[in-house]
Amino acid sequence: MTSRPNSLRPARPSQRGAALVIAMLLTALGAAVAVQMIVPLSGWLEREYRARDTQASYTLADAAASWAMTVLAADARLGPVDHYGELWATALPPTPVEGGTIEGRITDLQASFNLNNVAPQGVKSAANIALARTLFSQSGLDSKLVDALVDAVDRDETTNDGQSERQRYGRALRNAPLQSFNDLLDVPGFDERAVRALAATTIVLPEATPINANTAPRALIAAAFPAATSDAIDKAIARRTQQPFSSGGDIATVIGQPNADGVFSGNTQYFAVESLIRFERVAHRVQLHIFRPTSARPVLISRIISNA
Numbered sequence: 001m002t003s004r005p006n007s008l009r010p011a012r013p014s015q016r017g018a019a020l021v022i023a024m025l026l027t028a029l030g031a032a033v034a035v036q037m038i039v040p041l042s043g044w045l046e047r048e049y050r051a052r053d054t055q056a057s058y059t060l061a062d063a064a065a066s067w068a069m070t071v072l073a074a075d076a077r078l079g080p081v082d083h084y085g086e087l088w089a090t091a092l093p094p095t096p097v098e099g100g101t102i103e104g105r106i107t108d109l110q111a112s113f114n115l116n117n118v119a120p121q122g123v124k125s126a127a128n129i130a131l132a133r134t135l136f137s138q139s140g141l142d143s144k145l146v147d148a149l150v151d152a153v154d155r156d157e158t159t160n161d162g163q164s165e166r167q168r169y170g171r172a173l174r175n176a177p178l179q180s181f182n183d184l185l186d187v188p189g190f191d192e193r194a195v196r197a198l199a200a201t202t203i204v205l206p207e208a209t210p211i212n213a214n215t216a217p218r219a220l221i222a223a224a225f226p227a228a229t230s231d232a233i234d235k236a237i238a239r240r241t242q243q244p245f246s247s248g249g250d251i252a253t254v255i256g257q258p259n260a261d262g263v264f265s266g267n268t269q270y271f272a273v274e275s276l277i278r279f280e281r282v283a284h285r286v287q288l289h290i291f292r293p294t295s296a297r298p299v300l301i302s303r304i305i306s307n308a
């Protein structure tokens with residue numbers, strides 16, 4: 001067996017990984033947070049404590065976001081490939097901070113099929129449309145819905161049989177990427193049931209994003225290579241744990257099927273963070289989406305905080 005550069009050898013989630021992600025949290029917390037938490041109280045009222053604790057918890061939510069962005073920025077400096085052997089995939093264990101605990105984990109939003117992939121930059125992608133048909137059918141949805149989705153997202157105004165979209169659907173379509181699952185309700189033929197079925201198995205990101213072949217579940221890879229044998233899919237899964245895929249062409253070669261153009265890549269730009277923050281009397285669940293552009297700092301694109 002030949003030796004590989006260290007960067008290709010996935011490290012197992014380890015004590016060392018946990019220690020490193022904790023160190024990054026402590027850096028993110030900084031001295032300012034500790035100071036802000038000690039808010040002097042004028043009385044002994046429960047609601048005053050709750051207000052203080054909520055404020056402190058929100059400050060910790062900011063710390064969770066800056067922790068995740070620190071981890072992802074550090075990862076970007078190691079090269080363009082993203083996989084579960086990397087530090088970002090190591091969960092932050094419940095870590096004591098002044099007055100509470102903070103824990104979290106970063107996950108890859110590009111481990112799923114993004115519905116906007118049917119027409120990247122407004123141009124239909126045959127390979128992605130074929131995969132969408134398979135996934136819709138697995139979710140018990142009619143293939144005609146894929147045609148309507150393609151027409152809604154692609155920038156042209158004709159259907160695949162040459163009719164105008166306005167004529168076919170009785171109105172103009174958005175001709176732009178979906179921004180959320182809710183936008184599907186505006187696509188002809190979609191109802192709440194279809195949206196729920198798709199939300200369980202696919203994702204909507206603000207632009208088309210290839211699936212990361214290193215993080216995608218086996219079933220999704222199998223759906224994307226319908227002509228591949230089960231053995232070939234197993235071989236690909238085994239290969240990526242040894243040596244992550246560098247591109248969509250890389251996984252296609254290993255599986256021995258034509259390169260499904262634009263369906264897969266070896267890296268990720270959109271991540272999710274799930275964090276649980278406890279501070280004295282309050283507990284909050286924090287859900288973040290982070291966009292990490294190529295060669296630029298990660299940016300927070302959404303934040304939801306709810307009571308845990």
Ligand SMILES: [Ca+2]
Binds near residue numbers: 075079083
């Ligand atoms: Ca990486």
Ligand SMILES: [Ca+2]
Binds near residue numbers: 150152154155175
């Ligand atoms: Ca269109």
